[in-house]
Amino acid sequence: MDNHRYLITIRCLKCGEKFILRGKRNVEGQYETGFKRCVCGNETNLHIDAIPEK
Numbered sequence: 001m002d003n004h005r006y007l008i009t010i011r012c013l014k015c016g017e018k019f020i021l022r023g024k025r026n027v028e029g030q031y032e033t034g035f036k037r038c039v040c041g042n043e044t045n046l047h048i049d050a051i052p053e054k
């Protein structure tokens, strides 16, 4: 099981806002950050980068 925590950078491709969050991966391999949507309302047009925390 993957117990790694990740430092996840979410960048909104609509307004360019950047969010840095910590999270885990769930069983589907998606990152769980609690992120819902950008301040501009965009929920889907996002660029997500994750690096494992040491």
Ligand SMILES: [Zn+2]
Binding pocket: 012, 013, 014, 015, 016, 017, 038, 039, 040, 041, 042
């Ligand atoms: Zn945005």
